[in-house]
Amino acid sequence: MPLTPLRRVNLAHDISAQLSQAIVAGDFPAGAVLSEPMLAKRLGVSRAPVREALIELETRGMVEFDERGRSRVPSLTHDDLVDILGIRIALEPRAAGLAARRADPLAFVDLERNLDAMRAAQTPTELARLDTAFHSGVVRASGSRRLHLCWNVVEHQVDLWLTQMQSRVDALCHQLRDTTVAAHAAMFETIRSGDTLRSENLARKHLTDWLDVLPGAPVV
């Protein structure tokens, strides 16, 4: 037995993850101030780890600090989404290419499991979460720590945008589901086959396709 994973606790890290999830889930509306005492009280911890979590979230674009040091939930516009996708179009082909070159079997089981989960998913929320998770898996499979750091900056931004625009995009998500699953499956196969160039191109096309769909969607 491999015993226990053994890991020193770090409240800040847990808080960061939990807060990020809460923000994406829409628990805090766009523009809401996340005051440290309020969060500390709700989480049952002191302000120190909360502060550290907020700093980490700021570097990931999940909160913004105003000129007085208060952290707020950023409110994303359509332009923000285009900006985010532009960055992802720059980063993710690289990640897919590296993943294809490394061909880590361990990462493949994660990706395959994600595909299965996505095929079985029902709610748009679950679908969006799995979609992001798949792309995270590709970045992780690239094996580049720095690429992963960059990815952190955009990882949950699309999810956050979806939450803030929720009224309109549920139907869109559902409609795109089969397309997305098919695109992910194709990416998975290509990465596993080790075809670097084709992996890059598929990743790019998957994202640009999405970008092309958006202007037609009823957004603002």
Add this chain to the structure above:
Amino acid sequence: MPLTPLRRVNLAHDISAQLSQAIVAGDFPAGAVLSEPMLAKRLGVSRAPVREALIELETRGMVEFDERGRSRVPSLTHDDLVDILGIRIALEPRAAGLAARRADPLAFVDLERNLDAMRAAQTPTELARLDTAFHSGVVRASGSRRLHLCWNVVEHQVDLWLTQMQSRVDALCHQLRDTTVAAHAAMFETIRSGDTLRSENLARKHLTDWLDVLPGAPVV
């Protein structure tokens, strides 16, 4: 008069900048442990802002946390440099293209000033600093906050690598100086002219050229 910039002080931010500079300057060798009490004592502050600065630096890849929470200066290998340049090749063409599209005159004066400084620079260290600063300027000129967050991850990595490999690269830097200045000048003109596509291509070529030079350089 635009009055004062007015900005609440934040020791953590200053510490982050100072520490980053010190690491790049080689004050802490690769693998060195940056203990919080030691830094706090040297800086004359308490541990709290030091911790916050370290967290920020970790998201920028300037320090790494080991399994026990200690922060260390990462030691970069040749593969790391290739990885970093790969990310920059993905990000910077996008930044240059956006900068060309925005055409912010304010950013142009910064870039032009950098060009002048670079033409006058003497030491390789100064040259490397200005080179990084130019690329930072392009990213800033892109106007994308998230792109800037991603850029933070790689901003000083090449400088750090140069420091850790210092013995060999001084001559290389000097030799590449004119090439670099010429490439930057060309990028500047193209961005200012608003030619998006050409800006992207120049940025990409500038970086891939550099990548091509490296394998021949006497590096480990």
Add this chain to the structure above:
DNA sequence: CTCCGGTCGACTGTCGACAATACCGCGGTG
């Protein structure tokens, strides 16, 4: 000599407290 247990010191993670600052509403004043 080698190996083991115990002790010491250092460091991290977390907490509560304090000063400084900015917002908000109220009362007084012209």
Add this chain to the structure above:
DNA sequence: CACCGCGGTATTGTCGACAGTCGACCGGAG
């Protein structure tokens, strides 16, 4: 009635302190 000054309140930035944990070192047993 409009405006200005003022105290109360909430929040941030910073500090010192404490518990838990880990490595280093030392002494003794086999």
